[in-house]
Amino acid sequence: MIQSHTDGTNGLEENGTEAILSMAHYLARIPRNELPRSILIVMSTGHMSGHAMGTEAFLRKHTDDLVARTAAAMSLEHLGARPWLPDKNGTYRLGPGYETGLCFASPHKEMIKVARTAQERSQVDGNRVLRPFMPDTISGESPNGFWWPGDGEGLWRVSALPSMQYISGPAYLLSSGKPVMDFIDTAAVRRQAIAFTDAALDLTRIPRAQLNKRRWDDPGSLPHLPI
Template structure:
């Protein structure tokens, strides 16, 4: 792809535009984290969508638009947990107590719900078989089931020039996959009236807000590993019951997808994607990914249309936390509809420019000044696999593994990134993501973003997009 001199008219030797600096990209992360609980996490929240529309317009993108899809907001107004007579620190399990099968209020009643507590360990079928959970509150260990070692072993390429991969880190789990859904299914099937999940593989925090799980019809509560030990001590020392109170409401609210274009010489289109909503401050998830999309929009906007072989479509989604309704509507409108105005031939998704974190010896979160291990999931041709590796190496994206989806999709059951709905619709993807331990936690604050890599990640993906722009459409997919 031919480029231009960013500071004036073309010179004798044409130069690449300057990628926005780390400081500039980080300033966009700062702006987004100021919108705490943005997107569907706040009812009818327009803050980040409006901000991103202005940015796209400032960069000169065309057809800037917001597509709305009906999603929902879940919020608790009262949450209490007592074992015997002892109050227990906790957080309510978001999206639990779906008593109406949809929107509306939920409540355990003014007096709450008192029931015996039954212990099921890790919540396997055999654990449930040995107890009578009917009418009880189930106590189980939440286990994360995807350690780093699995992803690194599945990779075809790892850039680790300084030998920084520490075997001691490899058992640290990614919080994306857990035993939660299967245990809750057993809780419901057993006729239990509630559950307490002990965050057994987590640092000392109960402020976790995983993605949406449907059909959780009973109230649930998270407690830390340390508090879980205290709960078990209370139960063995004589307390037999728990009293829980959970009140709140699930309210319909729109999810907003922000879209903008840089037209090229062809209507064949490369889609560049992240998501702009967050559960908390969302510095890493996903102000960092959104800021990367902004950086690429700014960079490519400086290249004349005559030098862009394909149209570029920049897309920032909502409803990542509440069921992917925005993603599904986008796919229906722009991917699978035969009347869609442009053909999307490739997807590039960027998420989570993160610092590495571990559980310290004191149980607290230990954060390091180095990048979290990260993967680039892909199902592209051998030539483009080489392009990915070259971009990672050239721009120094240490601790990055290339993950071929032909190996991983059967294992994981899905693409574990924001690109999954587009991937399922048949679009080839190149999707960068990391899974730091704090990803779903209140601890995902601005300081967790690995600032030093903001520019290099954008530069690497500018290279990748440049090659996608000149690869024949039928030669992109693996």
């Protein structure tokens, strides 16, 4: 599953769907018999109404069919973001390089490896992969008691899928009506789209039993450790 949301406050929040549309056009041209698994594209809404409502509604509605058949999932948000930072006088200006971006990943060894490789291929902002770190005080559904921020957090918290999410959080992210094309490196978006397409293809080739292997130090796998 490749997922993002369609509602946002400006052209960066949300531009994951634009990248995914290009990814889908490429993936649709691959002969079906050359794909070990099919790829489901999910573009939901309701994110800005609070806590990824559209994505969660989709996951709950399709728990016993589409989600049950899903081996792995990724969510993409806020691609190609350039930094916008204050100078010594407190005036905000575009800075060099890229805004800090990273992947969150469920505690599955293969997802962490695929997420790290995708970021290295995109040559945007390193290869940071973080585990879920926010205590699940909302629903108590998370398999290990934690979730990450982003529209794709339900992939892990609600559906317990081997999953990952790319996201960045620049200062202009939630500036409604702000023209942001000068803040987005479209060449970087293209590299990220290609890299995460390769990641999706990598995931189609990994056996499901291997995808489901959790890290040994995941709190959910070690019930004697406090969460």
